[in-house]
Amino acid sequence: MTTFESIRTTLPGAAYHSDETYAVDQERVFFRHWMYVGRAQRVAKPGSWLRVDIAGESVLLVRGRDEQIRGFYNVCRHRGSQLCDGDQGEVRTHLRCPYHAWGYALDGTLVTTPMIEREEIDRESTSLWPVRTEVWENFVFVNLSRDEPQPLMDALGSQQDEVLSLARVGLADLRIGHVSTVEVQANWKIIMENYNECLHCPTVHPELMAVVPAYRKGSVQEDGRDDGGVTLADGRTAVAADPRLRLPLLPGLKGQEGPAAYFGAMVYPSMFLDVDGSSALATAVLPTGPRSCRLVTEYLFSPEAFDIPGFDPTPVIDFNDLVTRQDNEACERVQRGVMSRAFDRGVFPAKDSWVHAFDERYLRDVRD
Ligand code: FES
Ligand SMILES: [Fe+2]
Incomplete structure (x- = not known):
């Protein structure tokens, strides 16, 4: 028995680019789920x-x-x-x-x-x-x-992630500060898989390491926290480059002491919901073909923020733009790689367990 026995494999290459798989994904995934x-x-x-x-x-x-x-x-x-x-x-x-x-x-x-x-x-x-x-x-x-x-x-x-419990921050009341749309030349599963791991964080997101130190270890979770959140560095209350940025806290977090946390949740098969101290980002992942997606991100803030003269969400938007651009470039690079005739399957080490779980979830939909 070798120690490598538990290594699991990714989906086969064609699952990330073929027209046949896309037709199956349309019927079994996108035209069936919320x-x-x-x-x-x-x-x-x-x-x-x-x-x-x-x-x-x-x-x-x-x-x-x-x-x-x-x-x-x-x-x-x-x-x-x-x-x-x-x-x-x-x-x-x-x-x-x-x-x-x-x-x-x-x-x-x-x-x-x-x-x-x-x-x-x-x-x-x-x-x-x-x-x-x-x-x-x-x-x-x-x-x-x-x-x-x-x-x-x-x-x-x-869902794999605790989505419903995020309502506690007052999601219903939040208002839109900005909406961005970006086209990504990658299959939707590559985008979902990327969202579910942080092994890439130290290489792909150097700026994010300063904001979320837990990601330096390549894990999506933080030791010592059992709420699925990761603590923001330097007393930050927003995911932004400047640690001093202060925007009104989300309604459900008012009066909370100490550093804010970041919570990321995926709603299979098509949504990311990212919540920190003062903003929530809702991203719709909308497939546009076997090898492309449109990502529409809504930046949501406390209703109070809009009453502040000169309220400026730009630092939050800029930072997320940067991180998303880094992710999308990585996903597009993966897309080009998995289309190689050499790529039959990739492998999952233990820290890819959430990605593996996503693949398993997907396979439950498409297996006969
Ligand atoms: S009025 Fe709509 S197709 Fe004729
Ligand atoms: Fe990333």
Whole structure:
């Protein structure tokens, strides 16, 4: 028996780039699980809409007159034109198809069909195709499954990371300070795997080592803490370059003594939620193809912060931009490497156990 017996292997190379695997991932993963699409604040008032493309399916979130947020496929029931082209917008009374101008009320009902006799089309049965939508702490998730999915709360409660408990910082009340979108030339699993380990931290993120000393050991956890957090260095309350930066603490952390901690949580298969003393970052990982993703990050702060004259979230944004750029470059380099004909599988040492757990989770979805 060798000591190497416990070494486990990664997914096979093709799982990270082939069209066949991507087709399986679409059906078994993205069109079956709850996918994070954005904060409710992004569709702030009746008539606001947000378009989110999920692994090739275009979805609209629309806030209705009744304040309810509804999801629809971005597809006209007439001849199938997409309804909305941009990322977001606002309409007064209805969504209007750019092809033959059919109009849909904010609840998806077909209401106008110019030049077509009213009795010709049964409007009742020609509403926009709905998409299941649920909201947790003002984070909006959609589910494209044809079958009844498990409730969102059950899904959030059965994650590898303690997602639900993060609500304690007052997530529902947070407000958006900034939204960034970046395209990454890497398969979604490479991005998820990278999020689940810190063996790369000392080499890839030199600046982050000063902020989170626990990462110097290459572990995602900190000795002596059992809450899944890692302590911020030098009394920091924000993940930023300057240790003196002080922004209002998140509502649920007010009155807390001592240094703040950073908590990172993944919601399989498509969300990162990173919380520190004074900000929370919600990232939607939206696959755009077998070898590419779009990452949309919302920077959330305490509502109090927006009352402060000259409130400036730039230091938090800049630091996260830097770390994310470093991660994305690493992921793109991995993408190029795993496409080599030489790469059959990689190996997992013990400190990659969370990455291995992610792969196991994924395999449960795609195995026959
Ligand atoms: S395709 Fe939309 S109105 Fe014709
Ligand atoms: Fe990283």
